[in-house]
Amino acid sequence: MLNNLNEANKCIICKNARCQKNCPIDTPIPQIISLYKEGKFEEAGKILFENNPLSAICAVVCPHENQCSGNCIKGIKGEPVHFHDIEYEISTKYLENIKLQKPKQNGIKVAVVGSGPAGITVALNLATRGYDVTIFEKNEKIGGILTYGIPGFRLPKFNIKLLEKRLKELGVKIKINALIGPVVTLNKLFEDGYKSIFIGTGVWNPKRLNIKGETFGHVHYAIDYLKTPNRYDLGSKVVVIGAGNVAMDAARSAKYFGAKEVYIAYRRGVDDMTATKHEISEAKEEGVLFETFKSPVEIVDEGIILEDTKKVVNEDGSTSLVSIPDSKKLFECDSILIAISQVPKNTIVINNKGLDVKQGGLLLTNETGLTTREGVYACGDVTNGAKTVIQAVVDGKKVCDSMDKYLQQFIKSDN
Template sequence: MLNNLIEANNCILCKKPRCQNNCPIDTPIPEIIKLYKENKIEEAGKILFENNPLSVICSIVCPHENQCSGNCIKGLKGEPVSFNKIEYEISRKYLESVSTKKIKSNGIKVAIVGSGPAGITVALELCRRGYDVTIFEKNEKIGGILTYGIPDFRLPKSNIELLEKYLKAVGVSIKINSMIGPVVTLNKLFEDGYKAIFIGTGVWNPKRLNIKGETFGHVHYAIDYLRTPNSYDLGDNVIVIGAGNVAMDAARSAKYYGSKNVSIYYRRDVCDMTATKHEISEAQDEGVHFETFKSPVEVVDGGIIFEDTKKIENLDGSSSLVPVEDSKKFYPCDTVLIAISQVPRNTIVINNKGLDVKQGGLLITNEFGQTTRDGVFACGDVTNGARTVIEAVVDSKKVCDSMDKYLQQFLGN
């Protein structure tokens, strides 16, 4: 693409690249840009893919403002180099054109429970090392949050389809509509010959507001809505409660599917929002309205009651949020979408002894991704709570090393 070549030519190929140093997975950005300028797309794609199997995804959904572009030296006096656009072009072309063949298996079976960012990364990494990998996905499509949590207009699903095609080509088996826990247990997997199990099931249970009226018919949880947004009739006036990327995605989806007036309500200020600046800006550009310092009190027929909040300075220099007296007010709307984070589903834990959890239902693991049950590993959102895709990839690569070391005992037996 001409625009991407212009971006590449703007890069000064720093000897001490701040962009690379602030990339969580240490993408060799100057090297990739140099190869791109030399039209060595396949070579660049191979480097990107081997370093980060989800490069094509991260090039879209990573918080680039805090990583590569946000630390570009060019950005100090002008516009930073948009490496993510170059990365996407290279990664996409690589997956579309790379010649793949089935990797020879060493006969050691490994089960991957969940096919989100962590599951896909572990499956690819272990398959590369010769293990016989099977993914168990409870839905009809792989991808987890990539498929069922990020709108298609932000992350085209064709990218996940390319990854699925690659997974199958190299020999990874994928069982869709296969939930592990209530019927097929971890014990059953071990009995059938799997020598290790990786759990990467994400966080899919929405957190409640715990206010009166939350179960009313015009109230939905954003993470549920994002699974099939075209199935919902939200009406013209929608209020989204939350401040993260899920809230932004829900608000933007509501606008995309026809709601005329969509507002995000948050108990703090815009600068306190956990969503990326890019996501906030995109939502504002698409007509989403922001109401800050509003805390939900009660859902009622035809809308919701909020009260105003304000920040106060404490003696120690910190700040606290307190309600404003006599500020409760009714706000009419057709639909309320709640987006205040998620926690893991406990299906696997309840039905499988030996897996310990910490507060919030997150799986307990050590620094190597080992759970409290021998042979069972985990990482990603199911152990850390909702985080970024790139963080899941980084953690997954570390866990792969740990699983590989554990599985060595079965080789030659």
């Protein structure tokens, strides 16, 4: 059944498709839509999966307004083709129905530390090439930010479970509750015979506001809250500080789990928010309220003190944000969620010599994804900061090629 046939029929199959050119992973959108209309689901699904193993995930979480849909020629004078709906239908069916065959093994062990988007991509790609891959995941479920950072009402988790099933079909071993760093070190992994290690541990340490009262009991960091939002008692009135996708997810989750009033407080305007327009729109539709040009000053028992801000134009034409004198006011609330970005947890760096970091504690790599330690590669948020899922997949594919090239020396020597 073609659930999105009307959507597919809107596509004019451009020869030089702007949608494809603006897709970070170069998804062959016109070809996929043509195959869909012909009912060739398996062929279309295979192309999508081999190009992007997280296609079913990206169809939900990608910022489509900046990529495929936002560059659709049909959108110039009307409604663009919502390719992501077609992609989701095809990719989900493909993940449900395929059974991957474990390839001939080359006997080379590879460790993948972290099972977020980058880790899953690297593990799948290396496993299809015959490597003996083991994933080390510090939590009890795989997925990283997909499982513990994006709410279930926004991203259905069954596709992550399907990916786990496909990983195991390829022979990938998954060690849950396995933290690499303090006890099991990189040295230990190499001693046990792993020839290369991939690090894709994401960014899980929240940034602080660095204002008074931040440690109070009614204050929580959004990235921590999103791991188990059903376990928190936030009360009826909640303020979220920040304006990225994590802030929107936290605000929507707070509403979903019972808060009557949820506010986003941001020191700039709506146009400056880093969250996608879709996420902002969804939050508004679900009743989240916005307090713009409000900067946090201090957290008190009764709530948070906010100060008004405004933009001023400088002599050179640039703009600056300034505080308005005597504008501090108490914003009463039951709980405060802080969502102003994240940085990596440096457990691996602290406990393993040879890994250099750059500004913000991000792992330092070269253009191939190689860290400053031989045989150890990294990509995704742990090297770039919090970016999109699709960017982690793109980087994961490139790093996989680099690791494969590096590992060839061991295959040749063993043979």
